[in-house]
Amino acid sequence: MSTTTAIEAATNPGLPEDTTADGLYEVTEATTRAARTAPVLAALGRAGRGRLLAAMADALWADRERLAATADEETALGVPALLAEVARTADQLRLFGRVLDEGSYLGVTVDARSADGTAFPPVRRWLVPLGPVAVFGASNFPFAYGVAGGDTASALAAGCPVVAKEHPSHPRTCALVLDTLRRAATGAGAPADVVTMVSGFEAGADLVRSPHLAAVGFTGSVGGGRALFDLCAARPSPIPFYGELGSVNPAVVLPGAARNRPVDLARVLADSVLTRGGQVCTKAGLLFLPKDADGDAVLEALLARVTGTAWPVLLNSSICAAYVAGTAARAALPGVRVLTRDEPSAGGRLDPVPPVLLTTDAATLRENPGSALSEECFGPCALVVRYRDTEDLTAALAALAPSLVCALHADDADGDTARAVLPLLAAGAGRVVWNDATCGLRVGWATQHGGGYPASTASGTTSVGAAAIGRWLRPVAYQGVPAGFLPDELRAGDEGDSAGEHAVPFRLDGVPLPSPERKNR
């Protein structure tokens, strides 16, 4: 009997599960079910949870046509983009399967001898699941940051049941995804209640206050995110809140790059602003261009590209209204000028809006740190910031709030300036892109999606990529506990170690040791 099955025996009353339920519950029932499911999910072990994630990935992919069509009705993002997003979402689930299989994420560490070689009762440290977690998805990625998104994938991989908050902007998509995940779970021998859902504004607040809850993942606005962060911090027992709140991402064009390739830059910058109608957290909101003829050439090419682009339909009417009001408010600020011709107007739900490019100079931006210029505005708009010289540029960059991502466009001639600018960009941002668009986050082992507040409420973490699993784990050390009472992975380094297929890379007395070869790799 492993420790996890012992947990199961100790805490799971074994109530029959209603596998026909749709998974949408009141907060108390959802969190109680999640708490009951936690030991079962932990007891599945790495291999069982890997099978669970693979089954979910397969099920989403099998349902992709229906999922994308439903999401398109609710978001207007377009079926092709949504099909690609379902693929990314399935890939994320499979990535965490590989993370589980490889096993380094457990951080298994064994101390058994002191520096002089004296043996002592071994201390064995690893990471265990935190418990049930809440996931608040985003409006703009109904799949990749939704009920089946990266927060859910990483939490389930860690062994934490998920209580999702239904997104009011795409409730039918949420329900379909939930149903797909729950059917896949039971098919893979796991309880359907590894994922449940609650609905409504008050339910969201009650959810993060629930005594059963161990952590919260959130992607959304600064206002909503900060309110939930505050609720988490004010709990009798505070819990971690992993929130991605908002980010005005800078893209900096250095003089050499502007001189050598204005048309290429215009394409990359336009992609950075217009992808998905500018409704991505990685949109470049500030475009720094030199205030000279080379910068003018880039701007001219960019304007041509932006005004030649089809107008997008925005996600919902409140985002559309915020875009109309937000671009108008920015345009009215002293020192700010509108570069584009068409003004967005609040039409119907499915009326497209024109892209908006505004411009100002670096000094104006720097001297108005609290203004709307440094706030995120969803939609196809950006502020072009003209800088006179390196000093003018670095002063403006040093005054920026932290961001999720930033881009530096530099050519060979820009070396010294790039060296001065790079550390300023990296000082707040989670990801620094060289000569490419800010959008288009590759999901892998080295992915970082986070940054200083408000880009993230937990700058030491990432919400995307393999390392995201670390948010849902906590360390436990066993001192002198006999191997027979330990989980398989913790028997590493034991005399007659027979962890076999459970073997993971571990550290013994400070020395990292690779994982033994396993048959199924």
Place this chain on the structure above:
Amino acid sequence: MSTTTAIEAATNPGLPEDTTADGLYEVTEATTRAARTAPVLAALGRAGRGRLLAAMADALWADRERLAATADEETALGVPALLAEVARTADQLRLFGRVLDEGSYLGVTVDARSADGTAFPPVRRWLVPLGPVAVFGASNFPFAYGVAGGDTASALAAGCPVVAKEHPSHPRTCALVLDTLRRAATGAGAPADVVTMVSGFEAGADLVRSPHLAAVGFTGSVGGGRALFDLCAARPSPIPFYGELGSVNPAVVLPGAARNRPVDLARVLADSVLTRGGQVCTKAGLLFLPKDADGDAVLEALLARVTGTAWPVLLNSSICAAYVAGTAARAALPGVRVLTRDEPSAGGRLDPVPPVLLTTDAATLRENPGSALSEECFGPCALVVRYRDTEDLTAALAALAPSLVCALHADDADGDTARAVLPLLAAGAGRVVWNDATCGLRVGWATQHGGGYPASTASGTTSVGAAAIGRWLRPVAYQGVPAGFLPDELRAGDEGDSAGEHAVPFRLDGVPLPSPERKNR
């Protein structure tokens, strides 16, 4: 020019440092100095910071006689215990030197090819220092959890300057340690201001509100810690608060162990209660004994040992007053009985106090979850909890608040009960000890010192041991940035990689790779 020296060039105005200053500053000056020092400390690199920590360890050890004598005057902990603590403190600094040398802590991860082998602009992720941090030390370990303690050692190793808060209970020791560290720093070629200090209650609150501050480490009471946690969460830009607040650690004796070795158990339990006058965060505050003749025998032996022990002098008069009031309040609760003969009284600062053993049954403990019985009481006291059977025991354990540590005393005959109890203990505690005292934390690579709230405000972290460095770091990913612009450690896997002595273990396309051999290992 490396990235870190570029940071230095960009942000360090190069103001002359006053190396003759004692390091005790007003909050604004201390945090401004720390912010100025941050890029310099980062630019020292892993090797330079390793030399800094070694110099600090050597200096503390060289000053040990004077340090221990001063601390003894302020804490009454006794010179031998304090000399041992200086040794542990120096060892902690040296441990982080090894952590820096080995380099895994940076988490270097490179994605360069997709699953089908296609190359893309590499994404290189590593961890960078958060910035200046505050360290609030504890009353009971003036060295190991003080100005030069584990929080300071791990923060400096990470590259974060430390602003210490002077402890009002041992200000002269704080000043001496500060002076020793600052002299060692300048001797090692680092700025003295890598460690500064502020003094006073208000300064502590102002410190955690400082815009220069990036994180807080705290060891102390639930009241003080929660107040500072709340201030951190309420900042315009919240910062992480790593607080060790309080813990009532359970030690559980199973029936087989009680039957086979009552005298041995009495010794280990007495050590768990009386070490350092019961003024350690790892004190066993709840001793679970079976309610039968075997349990009676353990209790009898324990009582004999406890009443035969010399009475300790407590750390200060407020801890002494809390001990007198706290033991009396617990004794007055219904269902609680005092086992010891002598009553503590509030005498002078240096008057010893008698140990106090109280007893109750598991049901009483379980039915009073919010009472003083489940609150930490500093000093040589513990509550003996008698349980009838496994069900009675597990019900009581399931109702306990999380703790830093717990102990399970079990013999061969206890196997099934141990399997039922272990997961309940591990569910909240950071460390599970088998057949040994809860006190006596070994500082190494596998060390875990943390737990659920209120044992820790950040249960995903440890405040002691190698992993403690992770609290002061945040990830940054560089996408497509040419090797010439990257820090040495991030050139791993690059064509013509020449990281040389900076080489660290890293992960390439998901596969962990060991560190190349280096000459100085």
